[in-house]
Each structure stands twice: as C-alpha cells, then as structure tokens.
Amino acid sequence: MTDPDRSRQMSLVRSKGTKPEMAVRRLLHAMGFRFRLHRRDLPGCPDIVLPRHNTVVFVHGCFWHQHGDPACWRSRMPKTRQDFWVPKLERNVARDQEVGAALAALGWSIVVVWECETTPGKKVDLEARLRAAIGGSG
Known part of the structure; x- marks a missing residue:
C-alpha cells in the first residue's frame, strides 16, 4: 500500500461512535443504565460516563491501545515502519x-472494555462484567 493510500485509510478511523462503542452503549442501555457521552471536562474524555455510579467506561480498540491479552490477534504490532x-x-x-x-x-x-470483548458471542460475559463493575442495575 502506498503512503497516500495508507494515509487515506487511516483518516477514516473514527474515535467516536465506533462499532465497539455503539455495542457497549446499546448493552448498557438495555441493562437499564443511563449515561453521558464523551465528557470533555473529565481527563481523557471518557467514551461513556455513568455519573450516578461514579463510573467511566473506555472502549479501547485492541490495536490502538495494545490489548495485552495474548489471545487477541487484533493487537499485533505492524511489521513495517x-x-x-x-x-x-x-x-x-x-x-x-x-x-x-x-x-x-x-x-x-x-x-x-476491549474491542474484542464486544463481539456478539461474548455479550453475556461482557454484560456480567459490566454489571459487576458498575454494580446493581440502572
């Protein structure tokens, strides 16, 4: 891939409203939690903020945030550059x-929440983890 092609491809990578983030938002909403999005007054501008529970949720892309799980193939380091x-x-x-x-x-x-945890087959595990981390119901 040429540099201009790579640059164009990378410019399409979004930071808000990604598929994994939307999956977590839908799940939290279905669980009864209400939240705010991308509060810029907090450090790091968290993806999801649950003020009532004093909890923030970051939905990390496995590649961009280097998921440390050896089973996660998405976090591989590029071989070039x-x-x-x-x-x-x-x-x-x-x-x-x-x-x-x-x-x-x-x-x-x-x-x-890591991108690889938002796949449909892991929804039950993710829901249990979120409920345990946030506590109770929404």
Whole structure:
C-alpha cells in the first residue's frame, strides 16, 4: 500500500461512535443504565460516563491501545515502519495509564472494555462484567 493510500485509510478511523462503542452503549442501555457521552471536562474524555455510579467506561480498540491479552490477534504490532508504530502505540498506552490515574484521583471508577470483548458471542460475559463493575442495575 502506498503512503497516500495508507494515509487515506487511516483518516477514516473514527474515535467516536465506533462499532465497539455503539455495542457497549446499546448493552448498557438495555441493562437499564443511563449515561453521558464523551465528557470533555473529565481527563481523557471518557467514551461513556455513568455519573450516578461514579463510573467511566473506555472502549479501547485492541490495536490502538495494545490489548495485552495474548489471545487477541487484533493487537499485533505492524511489521513495517516499527520506528513509527512502536513509539506511537507505547505513548497511547502511557496516556491511558495517566488518564486512569487522574480519574482515580478524582474518585471515579474505571472500566475498560476491549474491542474484542464486544463481539456478539461474548455479550453475556461482557454484560456480567459490566454489571459487576458498575454494580446493581440502572
């Protein structure tokens, strides 16, 4: 793939309203939880904010946030241009840790949902994990 083609492809990658984020939003809503989206007044502009439960949910893409699960094939490091990709992805991971620490210092509970956890076959497991992390019902 040429550089202009790659650039055009990467420009199509969204940060809000992604399929995994929409799946988590639909699931939380079906579970009875009400939430706010992308509150810019909080560190890291969390994808989903449940103010009543003092909880934020980040829906992370496995590649962009380097999911550490060895079973997750989506988080593989590219074989080309590693001089570009390694620092970029390491910085994303470091930023996630900084944001998590800042939110915890403000008293927020943090739930990270990985893209690979939002597949239809894992919905029951994800629902149970969200209910345990958030507590109770909406």
